[in-house]
Amino acid sequence: MTTIADVAKEANVSVATVSRVLNNQDLVRPETAERVYDAIEKLSYKPNILARNFRKNESRVILILAPNITNPYYSHILTGIGDVANEIEYSALIFNTGDDPKSEKKGMEMLKKKRADGAILLASSLGCDWLLEYAQEYPVVQCSEYDDKVDISHVAIDNYKAAQDVMEYLIDLGHKRIATISSQNNYISTSLRLKGYKDTLHKHGIKNPNDYIVFSTGDYSFKSGKRAAAQLLQLKSRPTAIFCISDRVALGAISQAKEMGVRVPEDLTIIGFDDVEDTMMFHPYITTVAQPCYEIGRRAAYMLYGQMTKQKITQKELLLKHELIIRESSAPIGKRD
Incomplete structure (x- = not known):
């Protein structure tokens, strides 16, 4: 050799x-x-990258902490991070936490053990001030979820404004009996979307019963979307529209509505959130809020790289634009059969 x-x-x-x-x-x-380059080429020399990185006290690894990599929402974010990692000649290591705080802390310990040079967290819950211990010593970026009271760089969308956009659209369609399927998790996106839902109803003087707010599981499962929709559709004064916390929950809600003989959108408007590919797998195609997931991942990776290369931090919060995508699962009340 x-x-x-x-x-x-x-x-x-x-x-x-x-x-x-x-x-x-x-x-x-x-x-x-x-x-030297001619000699390297002639002899087909391949430097020992691991040894060189050890001497430079770096691993050339980006750590990604993800709560559930089976959720399609995360796939494009991970692709964005991975593409930037490849571009800057880093490896990307995905640590699946299962949304367990203990696993999240175990993953972050990899920074102290020099097994990664920086970390991107995809699902930090509110009250994550324990992360400051790491963020003050190592490059750390929060992606999609963050705590606005904890001073750590993050990339996301304006979830409050996105929820307001959905609600204004539904009210413009003539809906007043608008329910929401939120989530049992403790993410800032969940909190802001629920706040946007409530504030917009209040703005228009619309008062709906408390049982118009139901919850899916913290991981936005299809089955929990079905269960939550069943709760709403069994109400004596059932809603004419449901704003769902995610597309997977919306898919479950549509499935449940069909099983109960409720037509979407003729009898019930359903709106999702995220714009994952599943929203157009079958009819009705789902009206949803599109998040720029790939770009969120890329921006988070570049933000982390800036920290790793000791660049001056000029922006700690980056909110990217969302878009309300109108498809087949929503309709005005006046156009119903």
């Missing part, structure tokens, strides 16, 4: 000079560097 000493001998330079060339240091004359 070719060694760095073989390359040095072939290029007629010292081992230290070859090392400087490999580490992109500007202390080597161009003609000397060219000889």
Whole structure:
């Protein structure tokens, strides 16, 4: 196996000079560097990346803490992070926490053990001030979920405004009996969407019963969407529209409505959130809020890279634009059969 000493001998330079060339240091004359590169190519030399990273006290690994990688919402975010990691010549390591705080802390310990140079967290709950212990020592970025009272860089959308946009759209369609299927988790997105729902109803002077607010499981499962929709559709004065916390929950709600003989959108409007691919797998295609998931992932990765390379931090909060996508699962009350 070719060694760095073989390359040095072939290029007629010292081992230290070859090392400087490999580490992109500007202390080597161009003609000397060219000889080194020619020798590397001739001898098919492959540097020991792990050893070099150890000497530089870096792993070249980005740690990604994800709560549930089976959720399609995260797939495009992970792709965005992975593409940037590849671009900057880092590896991306996904640590599946199962939305368990103990697992999340276990994952973050990888920073202390030098097994990763920085971390991106996809689902930090509110009250995550324990993360400051790590963020003050290592590069850390929160992606999608964060705590606005904890000073850690983050990338997300304006969930409050997105929920308001949905509610204004439903009210413009003539709906007043508007229910929502929220979630049992403790994410800021859940809190802000529920607040946007309530505040918009209050703004228009619409008072709905408390049982118009029901909850899916914390992981937005399809089955919990069905169960929550069943609760709403069994009410004596059932809603004419349901705003769902996620597309998976909306899919469950549509399935339950069909089983109960309730037509979507003729009898019931259902709106989702995220715009995952499943929203257009069967009719009715789901009206939903599209999040720029791929771009959220890319921006989070670039934000982390800026920290890892000691760049000056000019922006700690980045909120990307969302879009309300109108499809087949929503309709005005006046156009119903």
